[in-house]
Amino acid sequence: MDSKRDKEQDADFEKITALLLKSRTGEFDLESILFLKCRGLGIYDLGCIGECINLERLDLSGNNITSLAPLASLRLLAVLNLSANRISTLEPLSGCDSLQSLNVAGNNISSIENIHCLQSLRKLENIRLKDNTYNYTNPVCRSASYRNILLEMFPHIKVLDGERVVGRGSDLYQLCKDIDDTIKAGLYKNGQLPEHPDCKPWVDDSYWEIKRTNNAIIEEAYKQFSDVLHECRLLNNRATHMISQTERSLSLKKQPKQYAV
Template sequence: PEEEEEEEEEEEGVRITPQLLKASTGEFALESILLLKLRGRGIAHLGCLGDCANLEWLDLSGNAIAQLGPLAALKSLAVLNLSRNRVASLEPLGSCHNLQSLNVAGNLVSSLQQLRCLTGLRRLESLRLRDPLARLANPLCAAPAYRAALADMFPGLKAIDGERVSGRGSELYQLCRDLDSSLGRGGGAGAGAGTGTEPPRTAQPWVEASFWEPRPPRRSSIMEEAYKQFGEVLQECRELSRRADDTIAQAERALSGRPDPNSFVF
């Protein structure tokens, strides 16, 4: 009965049709669609999506998709977002040989065995099963060492769950993980008891208590003399400017009083 109810719910979901694809992209031919965003459209059936033979970027997040069959025909697909759906089997994606980035956070992947179909994807660099910010995960993520198992299963991955595991930037993530693990070991109850190691000391401030207090301004005699000389120079400049203005005004008055040599009026 539960399976029948699920099938009825899927039948009630939206099916991808040529009309829906053309209306969403503005393209007249499905083969012309390269980028497609169908986030949160209530889609349950992928329908004719496999006819978009040249599709490279696809966002189907936030729908009710359980079956991925039509995606097997998308040989050019490079980026696929299936987060927040009902996907349990990723088998059709094994045919997407150009796939580089896959996000299936918030689905029903429960074991590593369900991911073995992706091991033939040589270009796959980013795989996300968990998204802490969006609070999305898969049942598989409950296993404590699933990330290490993923790294072993997919040695070509550069990012797992959004964190770099190889290449530029991976050292920072590894350092953070090492710090977390060391703090976790040292912060347990009874740490250091009976082991001969010293218990952690009370945290001490890095600087003295008066370090951040503003200090009274100090003005040396040299600075005072410099200020004085600068004031005198500024006063001289103002006096010279005033004299120059007076001289210019006198010259203008003298020139304006002369008769015009071009005038023939007697």
């Protein structure tokens, strides 16, 4: 009986329904959903997801999706993760005008022509077609010229396959690369790099400051980071207290026994 119930539940996950969306988000009105994560549920049909017209962040990684047609109506979508699916065409995404970050690593995108449709997305800054961490890729990535062609196609791209190509961070990446090249070239003198009195700091003093914005996605990420940081501090305090108690207990055990005379 339980096996039959499990199969019925699994079948529900094969297609995105209003019931599934409400159970995953707690929202009764589909238009109120801003963030949605449906990772690894075996979904192959996006169903009514197009009704979530105010979606800003969507994670559908690790499913069996082949058609992206229902996503065409998501004009406010900014972050989209479609990694590890069975997608071969990205054409429906050409209508997602607000898209900033797209992850399609681990799919079936076979040629550069399948990516041309994204050129109209002026806000797109981050594209990932391969991810070495999870060994995800696409057939198009096998081309030796793939990277250069994409950078020419998308002159505003800041991050390609997880690597900064322009903007803040790319300078630091290039600096590290130059240092590596210098080391490989054997320019060490007595085990040290030559001195450069006119060298400047790698980044400005304000580089590492967290800047708050009105972007809902960044605000949500900032809140989650703050919550995790707070939890880590509590755990650290608890661990310090337990270590202190243990050390005190061990210290008492090591003291020599006193006998009354």
